[in-house]
Amino acid sequence: MTSVGVIWSAVARIKCLKEIVKPPESLPIEAEQLLQGLEGIKEALREGQPLQREEEEEFGELEKKIVRLSYEIVDAIVDASSKSKEMFSVSMLSQRKKSGITKLQQLQTTLNGFQDDLKSSGSEQSPASSRSTGSEQKPKKKLSASNTLTQWGFKKLVKLERKSSRMSSSEIDPKNMIDSESEAGRELDYDKAAELKPKKIIDSESNSNSKQNMQRDSVGNDVDLFPRLRENLLNRSSEDSVVYIVGESGMGKTTFTRKLFHDLKDSFDVFAWVPINHNFQIKRVLQLLLQKLGPSQDQYIRDMNEIQLITHIFSALQINKNNLLVLDDIGSLDDWESIRLALPVANSTKVIVTTSSNDFLKLKNSYQISGLTKPDILMLLSNEASFKTGSEKIGEAIFDISCGSPLFATILGKSLQPEAATAGDQLVDELVSYIPQKGKPQVLGVCYKRLAPELKPCLLYLGQFPQGQEIEVEKLYLLLMAENLIISPKEESKTSLQSSLKDLARRKLVQVQEDYKSSCRLHDRVREFCKSKGSDEELFEIVDFESSIKVGPHTRRLAIYLSKYRGDNPIQFHSQDTLKKILSLLIFDTFESAEEKSEWPSEINDLKEFSHARVFNFDGVDFTVRKVPRGIDRLVLLRYLSFRGCRLEELPPSMSNLTQLETLDLVVHADCKKMLIPNNTFAKMTRMLHLYLPRLYAASNGKAKVQLQGLERLEILVNFDTEACDVKVLSEFKNLKTLSTISEGQANDLEDVIKFINGQAEKLQHSSVDITSFDCYNRGSASALKKLLECQFVHSIHIEGRISELPDELDSPAEKVAEIFLDGSEIEDDPMNYFGTTFQNLRSLALSNDAFLGSEIVISAESMFRNLRSLKLKNLQYLEKLTIEQGAMVELSTLIIEGCGCLEEVSIPKKMHDKLQKAQGDNGGDVYSVMPLPPTFNTTPP
Structure with missing residues (x-):
């Protein structure tokens, strides 16, 4: 320029x-x-x-x-x-x-x-x-x-x-x-500024393989469109910096774009894939983009206002003259214009925008993804649903009703696969009957009809949640339990739900994400079907304020999208008695919408009329603006109450009246200040089974502790803080199955927690210890750390603070520990051999913010790490060389290295490199990245 x-x-x-x-x-x-x-x-x-x-x-x-x-x-x-x-x-x-x-x-x-x-x-x-x-x-x-x-x-x-x-x-x-x-x-x-520059992994052989895979996997218009877009985006002299890929939901535009992205990214210095949530929030999008572009500083990014975010993004893209960005699933032109402000006016930045909105087709460089041809659909059915010779008639019928949608074709193929080979004309006639509705979600009715009875309510229930929302499996389980929609014994119910979700995922009706916490979501077109079917069967009603809503007399569940409320579309209940019949109320909001319209709809401003409600779920509500609705303390039959992801700075004292609560979730948004909890809030909640406390909290009356006495039935206790609560109260919780604790590093408190965990060996299924201010020079710290690493029933360990030196010998290393996260530990000797040989069941290891002060890490075959799935090295400013030898970390599926500005050389086995590259291409997620790329990057042959 x-x-x-x-x-x-x-x-x-x-x-x-x-x-x-x-x-x-x-x-x-x-x-x-x-x-x-x-x-x-x-x-x-x-x-x-x-x-x-x-x-x-x-x-x-x-x-x-x-x-x-x-x-x-x-x-x-x-x-x-x-x-x-x-x-x-x-x-x-x-x-x-x-x-x-x-x-x-x-x-x-x-x-x-x-x-x-x-x-x-x-x-x-x-x-x-x-x-x-x-x-x-x-x-x-x-x-x-x-x-x-x-x-x-x-x-x-x-x-x-x-x-x-x-x-x-x-x-x-x-x-x-x-x-x-x-x-x-x-x-x-200039050299210091260059450290901000994220880069890519380069491997000429794997890049060539990815092109071959692309040609093999591509069908339909991908074959024609792919090389055209590739040439356009690689043309540095072209002034066309943005391309728009437009297509209906389910037509495969994201899959196509993901293949294009992974093929192109090795030609760019900076690359980032940013999913755009359907509930568009510009600040959240900018935060995600900035996190992708450079060394992660989450605590700083979270506190930035929008001008800081835009300035940082603009700067990062200007410093680097060769950038590739993907903004996946932008909802409208207005949303796109808001994001575009953060991009340089004139730069070699290339941007790929995917969208379902046809408004983008009027823009220059817009490309439309259309449906697959009949031969393509038949090939897809053969590959994805194992359709064999003799199933051509069914395959042709699937093509006719799917309108070439790879999503519909795959779902139908998976559902019909068991009977496809032997079915006769009767199945073909059934499929043909859906042709008048071709291309619409209603064609999924043929799949729904074939589901087992226990799978149907589980699938439809997910239709209440907003478009694109991830739902944690644990949360879904607790909601279904509170509404008596799971009737298995408690010991079997969670396993039963997980089995149901896996079955639905196998049929491609649900997308299940197995990560730190398992979650699931519905594809947009599947959600449309569930939303329609759930309403038809009066399982639930959704109030989105986009049109006049009438809640029928038999409605038992209500989902309210408060973010779309503008005050002009009231909720029309059939009668006042209808409110008393509502068993479940899910309210979804965004912080931005509260700034535009802070009032509650008059129909739900006072909750006392929902007198039979068993479930109340607030999601994303800013209670510092909207205030907690009146009458919530009158819901004496409430079993489940959640404020997860909301802004709530003080728990109303009247909450103590909810004596029937079994689940209370207070895990509010990360930017919230310390929540104040009134005295005796939990004194009468003797039926409580699942208590999720916020990350930061304290008693309202200053120096006193938050009182948890009397909660003897507790099975899940999350974020038990030894500073905010009396650690001795743990001895009352004889039924705990899940415990997560937070400690500021006081040796006495930490040893009491360890003693309790060891004493709960028979019932405790998962336990985690999070130490926020550890200092090895404090009295008793070294002894407490040794006891923690020897605790036989701890599963997850997070330590923030100075360790300096790991204990030399452990009498009996913790056998069940699966996660170790160290932050700012300042360990001087390479800890990899120590962790690899000591903790045989370790699945995830993260070292960040100078957790290691040495210049070289060597992960040898002898250090084993036989079960390690994830390794993350972040902001290790002294690290110069990383070597992973053949035979080490054979199960590794995620490798993230970022912010290690002095890193000069990385050497990993070729087999590991190829495996990680494939996982990155299949999932489209951040499972393999090295930023910035060191001058030397080797893949060692077997």
Whole structure:
């Protein structure tokens, strides 16, 4: 990009900032003067007139001006952000689309024309434009204007975010974050800035294999479209930076794009795949994008406002001139425009947008994914559902009703596969009867009819949850139990649910994610069927406020999408008695929607009428804005109450009246402050079985402890904090099956926890110990650490703080420990042999934030790690070399290395590399990445 492009991009941002920074006079007056100066140059070039001498001189000075001006702009933004209550709200931008975003688009279009005029007039040979700021001349010490601008802004806002992690935003003084040296003309350390640059894994052989796999797996229009898109995206000289892949849900656009992404990413320095949730929240999307682009600093990113996120993303993409981004499943053009603000105006960044919205088809470089042909469908059925010769008629009928949708074809094929080989014309006639509804979710009725009776309510129940939402299996189990929809004995019910989900997953009706916590979700088209069928069978009703909703007299379950409430569509209940018959109420919201409409719908502002409710689930509700509805304490029959993912800073005292509660989930959103819990909240909840406490909490009356006495029936206790609770109360919980504890590193408390875990050997099925402030120099710490590593019934260990040296010899190492996460441990000797030989059942190991201070890690075959599935090394700033030898970690399925800026060499077995590459391609997730890529990356042959 020439100097003209740099100025052009900066000017576009200045004009955009004038629309959104409050107050606008915070911007320096020189910004307006600079814009006026450019207008004269632009008009002269458009009319074909040569630049006058004074204009050339002015043009030559613009680059220096834009650097100096950028410092002032960042100051103005920080000042405005810290003083303004609104901060930088992209939702506000959406409301001002005509005056803000549209003007920016028009400006960009005009500027692109300006650059074309410069090229055609030969002005690129002028002294001004010959000064490259792009990739033609790679700077060594001094930075070009664009990099100086972006890195200076990045550096400045990193300071802001780190300060904000130590103080509230009201305490931030932007002036305190300015370096003492002069801002103008400063030099930045290019090598230090380059450490921010994430890279890729390069392996020429595996890249070639991925292309072959792509050709083998591709069917239908993939074969034609794939090479066209590939050529477009690899064309560095092309000004087409964005391509849009459009297709109906279920047509395979995400699968196609994932293959394209994994084929292309080795040609880019920076690559990121960002899934866009259907419940679009711009801040969450920006956080995800920034997390993907560089060394992870989750605690800082979580505290950033939107202007900080946008500035960091912009900087990361400007520093790197070769970027590939995928934004998967964007819902609307408005959502896309909001995200686009964070992307450079002129850069070699390539963006792939996938969407189901046909509105994108009017944009340049949009490509539509259509259905598969009949031969393609028959091939798919043969590969995915093992259809054999003799099943052609059924295959053709599936093609007719699926409209070429690979999703529908696969689901139908999986369901009909057992009878396909022997079925006669009767099955074909049944399928043909669905042709009038072809291409609609109702065709899944033929699959639903073939489900076992116990699978049907489980599948339909999932239809209540919002589009694309992941549902934890444990949460689903507790909900179904509270509503008596699982009638197996307790010991068998969870196993029964897991078996049902696996059966539904085998039929491709449910997507199950096996991770740290198992979860499941429905594909959009399957959800549409469940939503319709659930309503028809009066299993539940969904209130989404998009149209007038009438809740029938027999409705027992209600799901309310509060994020779509605008006050103009009331909930119409058949009668007042209908409310009393509701057994379950699931309320889903977003924090952004609460800012736009903070009132509750009048029909649910007072909950006392839901007097027979057994389940109340709040999800994503901001109770600091909306407040807890009245009457919740009157729901005396309530069995299940959840505030998971909400903002709730104090538990209402009246909660103590809910004496029938069996499950209470208080795991609120991560950005919440310490929750205050009133005294005696749990005193009457003697039926409690499952208690999920928040990560941070304390008793309302200051120094007192949160009282948990009397909860003798507890089976699950999560986030038991030895600072907030009396550790001696653990002795009362004789029935615990799951226990997770948090300790600030006090040796006495830690030893009491270990003693309790060892004493619960017969019943405890899972236990975890999380130490937040461990210090090896504190009295008793070394002894407590040794006892923890010898605890025979602990399954997960998280330690944050200085360990320095691991215990030399363990009398009897913990046999059941499956997870070890160390953060800031400052271990000096390579710990891999210690962990690999000591903990035979270890499945996940993570070292982060200088957990290891040495320069080399060697994982030998002798260190075993026979069961290790996941290894994560993060922010180990002294690590220079990593070697994984043949025969080590044979079960490894996830390898993440990030933020290890001094890493010079990585060597791993070729077989492991290929296995991880395949897992990455199949899952589309982050299971294999090394960022930044070291200068030497070897794959050793067997």
